[in-house]
Amino acid sequence: MSQARAVRFDRYGGREVLYTAEIPIPEPAAGEVLVAVRAAGINPGEAGIRSGAVHERFPGTFPSGQGSDLAGVVAAIGDGVTDLAVGDEVLGYSWRRSSQATHVVVPATQLIPKPAGLSWEVAGSLYVVGVTAYAAVRAVDPKEGETVAVSAAAGGVGSLVVQLLGLRGVRVLGIASPANDDWLTAHGAIPVHYGDGLAERLAAAGPIDAFIDLFGPEYLRLAVELGIPRDRIETIISFADAAELGTKAEGSVDASTPEVMSEMAGLVAGGQLEFPIAATFPLERVADAFAVLEQRHTHGKIVLLP
């Protein structure tokens, strides 16, 4: 194959601006690796970049590719890469908005070996949610026996946060819709439904030591109203409100290291963390994949298979 296929968009807009283009297979420069991508997860932040909604913080450059998460097989290595070889199975990330493609070039430092026990779907969608969940839990540093409330507790990030808290012996109040009651209960969390009366339901569930917001600013304000100390309130999304209120706001950039990726991959491969896959789509159906994701009711990850 001399050509690669890659997700592209040429202007801000709705899902209709997404398409797949034939492009030359990129060549790795020194320190880089060409990966033949087997799976690439999609993430809600990408819809914000594509629509222009987060232009101030993450401006688009056109034509734009898309995607951070990836897993695949090393197809070529650049000068100076010594710890990876052609044929190795890897997982990792691109910070060039480029992983949703048949081929991608990334620095070797952004890849780790794929544990044999991980499926391509899981390996290819582990990076963003894995390191973000790790960062969010670390930000509130919960101790055994404490109670932590989590909004969007059964989503891509939330399903890992709930389980990481469980591994620490934390009592988890998982804020979600009734559709996720069974999954949350089966994973040791107490389901608490969002909507009218949430503050009262949380207050009735007992003293809350920390709050991890994975959904939006209304939850940061609720956590402050509940009297939770601000240094034990964390959000991965409401950055402006966090700055105003003096809460924490740590995310993927704070934990994007090979060590954290390896730890999370090891926990999933070892069965200590379940990693739900909600759906897979071929690369060409990227717009359909985002149509599902943008409903904001996904349980687990949606993954593109190039």
Ligand SMILES: NC(=O)c1ccc[n+]([C@@H]2O[C@H](COP(=O)([O-])OP(=O)(O)OC[C@H]3O[C@@H](n4cnc5c(N)ncnc54)[C@H](OP(=O)(O)O)[C@@H]3O)[C@@H](O)[C@H]2O)c1
């Ligand atoms: N800072 C970072 O590094 C970083 C990294 C990753 C993600 N993020 C951001 O974090 C957010 C979560 O990402 P994700 O991948 O976990 O998203 P996701 O998988 O799309 O989250 C979907 C979840 O949101 C829940 N939800 C829907 N409406 C809700 C409501 N009103 N209150 C509480 N929960 C509600 C859904 O639960 P039900 O189905 O039960 O309704 C569903 O489980 C996104 O905004 C994303 O952009 C930031």
